[in-house]
Amino acid sequence: MKRDDEKNRRSFLRTGLLGAAALTIIPRGLRSQSACDTTAVDFYGLGPFYSSGAPTRHVLASQEEAGTRLFLNGTVYANDCLTPLPNVILDIWHADDSGCYSRFEDCENPTQDDYKLRGIIRTGSEGTFALETVKPGHYLNGSQFRPSHIHLIVRHPEIEDLVTQLYFEGDPYIEIDAAASRPDAAGRIIPLEQGEAGLYGVFDIVLNVSTSGVEAEQTTSATRLRQNHPNPFTAMTRIPFYLAATQKVEITIYDLQGKTVATLLHKQMQPGSHAVEWNGTDAEGKPVESGTYFCRLTAGDLEQTRAMTKV
Ligand SMILES: [Fe+2]
Structure with a gap:
């Protein structure tokens, strides 16, 4: 990594952490939707590589991790797509640059303490989160590659856990993927922009949580x-x-x-x-x-x- 990139990365990281604690970030994904759709469960569900108990952290990938640095942030909203939800838990995991989920050679069998590229994040007071990692690689699912994706479970006390996946625009394997190609995945395919330190993206999440009890007045x-x-x-x-x-x-x-x-x-x-x-x-x-x-x-x-x- 170049020195300038490192400096920029640190800057983003500091902001990301601060952002998660106090700031609202970018409902751009929502603006592209004609209606207020809640974020859908992914067709593939939990998948075989989830392990519970991941550490709480915003930086999932060490600086030695191979691949392209990826910076994501977003806001979790109630079902009016306006009211941010604080204290929502995001349990995140994804493959590395080579498509492997484990730090061990047998990358198909992560053990309980094998938390490579995994982490738990909680939204801040303005419903925001931020994380830094590397862009996931492709891996074979049967005879075809899955598109680059990030798994997450979104936990809020008023709903069942939302088990879903995030995809990235322009991935050639989205069209042939049984989960990513479904219409209900459209709101979970986000663009990435190239910055000096890596790729930047925004992923907003809408939960089927009513705004009663949330300070809706604040939004209006x-x-x-x-x-x-x-x-x-x-x-x-x-x-x-x-x-x-x-x-x-x-x-x-x-x-x-x-x-x-x-x-x-x-x-x-x-x-x-x-x-x-x-x-x-x-x-x-x-x-x-x-x-x-x-x-x-x-x-x-x-x-x-x-x-x-x-x-
Ligand atoms: Fe996966």
């Missing part, structure tokens, strides 16, 4: 910063926000070190929906480096922050 009528779109972005991104009252508003972009990069807005504003755009430049108009940045909304006593990725 309270002042709040919404997620920028597109995200990740290259040239321009739009940052929407909602004001419940006439307020003095400031929107600031800052970097991982907490240094202010640009102030996009600083003025009194009327209630309602608003948005600002950021073209990925600093206060002097110079393009910022690829990486993760934070957007902070300050309105009255409220302060909200979200992560954004420039690629």
Whole structure:
């Protein structure tokens, strides 16, 4: 790995961990859906390579692990596709670059303590998660290869465990795969974008969990910063926000070190929906480096922050 890549990886990792704890990230997958569909169970179910008791960790692959680094994040939503669900458990496992699930030579029989490329993540207060790993390789299922995929069990107390799989756009084996080619898998095939440190993707999950008991009001009528779109972005991104009252508003972009990069807005504003755009430049108009940045909304006593990725 090049030194720059390593630096970038560390940056993303730090943000990813922070993001999982406090930030909402990217309902892009939801925007592409015409209706509010819940995330479907995968046709292949659990498969033969699951083992329970994986460690809690956001980085599944060591730095020595062969393959292309893969950075994923997303949000778990209730069945209105708007209300984020905190404290949802994601139990994740996948094959390595060569299509093997085990760190032992006999890669078809992982033992209980063989937690290569496995981990458990819990969504943060804004329903978000982030993880770093390597892109899974293909492996033979009978006479044909399965597309690259990541297994996960999503656990929430109001529903049965959701056992599903994530796929990646452009994989030549999706069409011939009995699970990935099904219509109910369409929302689980995500695009990946090439960044400096590897591939970046967003996977949002919708559970059949009602919003009763969740603070639905927060999503509709309270002042709040919404997620920028597109995200990740290259040239321009739009940052929407909602004001419940006439307020003095400031929107600031800052970097991982907490240094202010640009102030996009600083003025009194009327209630309602608003948005600002950021073209990925600093206060002097110079393009910022690829990486993760934070957007902070300050309105009255409220302060909200979200992560954004420039690629
Ligand atoms: Fe698999």
